[in-house]
Amino acid sequence: MKIAAFKIEEWMNRYCPRAEYDLTTTCIAPLSINELPYSKEIFNVKLGYGDIEGSLRLKTAIKSLYENQETENITVTHGAIGANQLVFLSLLEKGDEVVSIVPAYQQHYSIPESLGCRVKLYFLKEENKWLPDLEELDRVITSKTKLLCLNNPNNPTGSVMPDWMLEEIVKIAHKKNVWILSDEVYRGLNLIGKPYSKSIADLYERGISVGSMSKTYSLPGLRVGWIVGREDLIKEINHQRQYNTISVSILDDYFAASALENKDFISQRNFQIMHNGINILKQWLKNNLEFSCIIPAGGTTAFLKYNFDISSVEFCKKIQYLSGVALLPGETMEKDGYVRLGFCAENLQPALKQISTCLLSLR
Numbered sequence: 001m002k003i004a005a006f007k008i009e010e011w012m013n014r015y016c017p018r019a020e021y022d023l024t025t026t027c028i029a030p031l032s033i034n035e036l037p038y039s040k041e042i043f044n045v046k047l048g049y050g051d052i053e054g055s056l057r058l059k060t061a062i063k064s065l066y067e068n069q070e071t072e073n074i075t076v077t078h079g080a081i082g083a084n085q086l087v088f089l090s091l092l093e094k095g096d097e098v099v100s101i102v103p104a105y106q107q108h109y110s111i112p113e114s115l116g117c118r119v120k121l122y123f124l125k126e127e128n129k130w131l132p133d134l135e136e137l138d139r140v141i142t143s144k145t146k147l148l149c150l151n152n153p154n155n156p157t158g159s160v161m162p163d164w165m166l167e168e169i170v171k172i173a174h175k176k177n178v179w180i181l182s183d184e185v186y187r188g189l190n191l192i193g194k195p196y197s198k199s200i201a202d203l204y205e206r207g208i209s210v211g212s213m214s215k216t217y218s219l220p221g222l223r224v225g226w227i228v229g230r231e232d233l234i235k236e237i238n239h240q241r242q243y244n245t246i247s248v249s250i251l252d253d254y255f256a257a258s259a260l261e262n263k264d265f266i267s268q269r270n271f272q273i274m275h276n277g278i279n280i281l282k283q284w285l286k287n288n289l290e291f292s293c294i295i296p297a298g299g300t301t302a303f304l305k306y307n308f309d310i311s312s313v314e315f316c317k318k319i320q321y322l323s324g325v326a327l328l329p330g331e332t333m334e335k336d337g338y339v340r341l342g343f344c345a346e347n348l349q350p351a352l353k354q355i356s357t358c359l360l361s362l363r
């Protein structure tokens with residue numbers, strides 16, 4: 001199966017290791033094992049495959065994040081990246097029509113394209129605060145569409161679809177018999193209102209929610225994600241899953257369950273980091289008028305428009321060369337003229353200061 005290059009991953013692999021400061025990150029200060037509650041018994045656990053589809057303890061902890069799901073509606077995967085891929089492999093066939101809301105994670109359109117699907121990109125617009133225009137979306141989704149992909153809260157823009165909007169999107173999808181894959185890896189990180197938006201799996205019988213330990217729970221190194229959806233779909237996904245997962249590591253399963261059972265302390269710590277990051281960013285934007293952005297309502301990234309007549313790829317290369325700070329070009333997310341900045345990054349303040357200094361030579 002031929003597939004397009006994954007542009008953000010290629011960029012990050014190439015530029016981040018050489019950066020003095022890395023602002024491409026989407027994570028919030030990953031936790032160590034020592035910061036998680038665990039019992040010493042874990043050191044005696046035999047490192048077999050463990051529970052193939054995820055332990056009951058882990059699935060029960062995942063279930064608690066949703067309003068009306070059962071453990072049978074959940075399967076555990078290798079991160080959200082494994083979850084998204086399994087959904088596409090299970091649901092799609094050559095010729096199917098897929099609508100993907102972008103900018104978003106490239107998996108959402110490049111995997112369907114590689115499977116021979118007809119993919120339509122629906123671009124969010126800054127003038128709409130990076131939220132979909134429902135009338136437009138209703139026109140883009142047709143009775144031929146099989147799957148709508150969205151990412152809420154959104155990476156890179158930090159926009160959060162309000163619950164009423166999700167309900168309206170469900171109505172559109174229901175009318176046309178369309179599945180919705182909602183990549184919810186940043187769910188639980190809303191900066192305004194309740195931290196958790198509604199989950200698509202709780203709103204819609206054809207809603208498929210993907211979550212993971214990587215962002216909201218600061219444990220990307222565990223490589224644990226999950227899919228929540230209708231039981232018959234989860235069965236279908238598990239059938240595919242046997243070919244590429246077997247199980248997640250028994251250690252990852254254990255620590256993921258422990259973290260979710262104690263998620264309040266992770267959440268408190270992460271909100272402090274997020275608010276601090278947003279305040280630093282707001283202050284910096286006031287003093288650096290070459291940049292502007294819609295202040296994120298959630299998630300961990302902001303999408304900054306820059307006022308220089310240069311492509312985002314060239315701009316990021318220049319910034320990194322002159323300041324040592326790695327940023328992600330919007331072009332890698334199909335939106336040139338912008339850069340993505342992880343506002344929860346370590347050393348955000350000194351990194352932004354370095355960017356300000358180097359702007360003098362770009363002006």
Ligand SMILES: Cc1ncc(COP(=O)(O)O)c(C=O)c1O
Binds near residue numbers: 081155183214220
């Ligand atoms: C929207 C989105 N989905 C999925 C992933 C992959 O997450 P995971 O580390 O859980 O595989 C990312 C990682 O950046 C992401 O931003």
